[in-house]
Amino acid sequence: MGNNNKRNMTIGSNNNKMVRTLITGSVLAITTGLLCWAWYKNSVASTQNKDQDDNKQNNKKNKESGKEKNTVIDTDNKKPSKCIIVTEQINNITNVNWEKLLKKDVVLLLSPDISKIHELNEDNVEKANLSKVIHCETGLGMWACVKSLRKDQLICMPSDLEDGIPDDIKHFVKQIIAVDSEESFKKASLDV
Structure with missing residues (x-):
């Protein structure tokens, strides 16, 4: 009878360890995923902000120098392909x-x-x-x-x-x- 109790305790403790391992792994995976997503969003946003700042600076330089360039292409004068x-x-x-x-x-x-x-x-x-x-x-x-x-x-x-x-x-x-x-x-x- 003593052996059965030991065996039941061993099986029960193994199940507990497995459940804890699964929960810990899931939490780590979710946390890693969220951190990667936040890092990606942050890097994309900073790149877009940098591009916008560069465009603003270029426009400001062009206006100051009086050389604002017309970026619109005149398609009316283009010959048909x-x-x-x-x-x-x-x-x-x-x-x-x-x-x-x-x-x-x-x-x-x-x-x-x-x-x-x-x-x-x-x-x-x-x-x-x-x-x-x-x-x-x-x-x-x-x-x-x-x-x-x-x-x-x-x-x-x-x-x-x-x-x-x-x-x-x-x-x-x-x-x-x-x-x-x-x-x-x-x-x-x-x-x-």
Whole structure:
């Protein structure tokens, strides 16, 4: 009988130790979490205050020196960005200065049936601008490029496009310019 009491006391004291350990661990974890959160909030707030103070000092210096800078960008004078789908008829248009176009905010998407622009001399184009000529292997790929580029204007010749212009493209460009002749293409593309 004495052994049973000892065993019960040992089991009871082990349970008490386990409960105390769990409670102590939980309290430490919660305390550590709260301290980390408070430290993070404090450091973020001090960084924001420092940035605001720096901005105030810079504004004060600019006003004192009379050189307050206008940080508003005038978008009214900005030329629209363009995406031109080069199809067979557009590729056959003569006297288009493709090199000059590529210096502007223009991307040329070569439709699947076009491998090269006839009048584009790649030696005269800066290397950075050559990346603006994108060879599309499929029609789906071409329209995916149009969607991801999100240019202001899309210039294309719908009669040259096998399935026409997809309905949802109007959600990805501000303006679709459908050209039907050499003159209308030159007018639309050269207005850069």
